[in-house]
Amino acid sequence: MPSESQIPIVSRNTSARFARRLALFYGTLFGLIGTHLPFFPVWLKAVGIDASWIGIITAVPAVTRFTVLPFVTAFAERHQSLRRAMIFTAFATALGFLLVGTQHRPLLVFLAYALTACVWTPTVPLTDAYALRGVARYGLNYGPLRLWGSAAFVVGALACGLLVDVIAAKELIWVIASVAGLGAVVSLALARLDHPKTVPAAHHSAKALLREPGFLAIIVSSALIQGSHAAYYTFASITWQGAGLGGLTIAGLWVLGVLAEIVVFALSPRFTLNPSALVVIGGLSAVARWLITAQEPSVAVLSVVQLAHGLTYGLTQVGTMGLLVHHVPGQVMARGQGYFAACGGIVASATSILSGAVYARHGQGVYYVMAAMALSGAVLMWLARHRVAFSSEVATGSREENASK
Known part of the structure; x- marks a missing residue:
């Protein structure tokens, strides 16, 4: 058994490891949003999708937030698999954007993007729930963890903005998919958390x-x-x-x-x-x-x-x-x-x-x-x-x- 003097050090190390890995995942998560939000409509237009379809397609994530999302978070919690759900949604999101990139017809893009949004939009609330459990478990602060997401949003948007002048607009979807893929890889390193104690x-x-x-x-x-x-x-x-x-x-x-x-x-x-x-x-x-x-x-x-x-x-x-x-x-x-x-x-x-x-x-x-x-x-x-x-x-x-x- 470790001595009493060693326990706080172990706790601090565990807390720091949890914080670093979560901050990195927040970065990839919001870096994806930073590349997607300004430039996904640009890709849609570049592949020949008209304005009316662009409006319909880009509205999909907001709809999934109050339809599919609550069921995904509830399922993850019932099965005490919050971290595994984050990993699954991260990988499914990356595969989804790869699928979207192979489609150019409006209806097929809509269907592929709808499937992607169903697994993508739950990732933020799942991550926030995971973060808040860690905050309670290790006595951390939410703000310093979350700020890396905001910083990555800026970097993602600026980097993708620079790429617009270098690559064809039709290739932007692969930049978005690549960032999603990076997030999937990073998710594997997320620290495990003890399951919360059940109560009456x-x-x-x-x-x-x-x-x-x-x-x-x-x-x-x-x-x-x-x-x-x-x-x-x-x-x-x-x-x-x-x-x-x-x-x-x-x-x-x-x-x-x-x-x-x-x-x-x-x-x-x-x-x-x-x-x-x-x-x-x-x-x-x-x-x-x-x-x-x-x-x-x-x-x-x-x-x-x-x-x-x-x-x-x-x-x-x-x-x-x-x-x-x-x-x-x-x-x-x-x-x-x-x-x-x-x-x-x-x-x-x-x-x-x-x-x-x-x-x-x-x-x-x-x-x-x-x-x-x-x-x-x-x-x-x-x-x-x-x-x-x-x-x-x-x-x-x-x-x-x-x-x-």
Whole structure:
């Protein structure tokens, strides 16, 4: 048996190994998103897919978030195979993008991409659930782990952007598939975690989550604040280009936002406010950000406003994960993440459709709607701040699990 002096060292080494491997996997996961999000539509157009089909095809991942995704996370949790599910979805995603790349007809691309999205979209909530279990197990902080995903998103987008000038647009799908393949290989190195201790009535905990007002307040308020970014994600580049900004300036504005997000994740271990307060601050920051954006500010002002992304997205994410890790039992964390992602998917899909209709008529006026959404999310979290400490069987299960460790 190891001596008492050796145990903390072993624990620290195990914790550091878990953190390094997870940070690397986060990097490949969001590096894939960084290459896919800006350039997958470019590939679709290059292989002859028309605009109407591009709109249908690119909407598929959002739909799978609230249809297929919750079932995948629930299946992984029921079989206590969270890490194995991450490995499976990573490899299936890589194979899926390879399959997509072999198709050029709209319907066949749609079908191949739909299959790929069914295994790809669950990977983020599975990884977040795995991360939060590690956070609870080793006393880590979520932000420093997650920041490597944001950093890789920037690197992936910039690298793929440079490749656009070097290779034919029809070859971009192989870049995307290669990054997915790298993620599959990295997934094999993910550290194993002990299965969470089972507690009485643990099999009821997943359903109890959906009956718990505090949990519902967490996922709905976060979905409203994060969903208020829909108009920004969809129309910011179009608006800036129409205002005469060059491609490099537009890319710089996007990068500013992600860099601010990285800083927030890095500093998050030093935050002393309650996680619910962080979500409220994130929501109120989004209100200010969208109200200023609606005024069509100058590039100088816009550059400062873009830095608010660290608060509107980053702080909201840190606060939400802090609430979930403290108030959702480990044995249902994956399903909790599944419900969270599904709620966000529903709100994001509906908001994207609404944004398109409002933007077509009122242009930048769409950001007033986004500000109202963010405000409603902040108000909901403020009103529910005393209810996020669960008092139901869910909380009981969480306390008993933590006591058993």
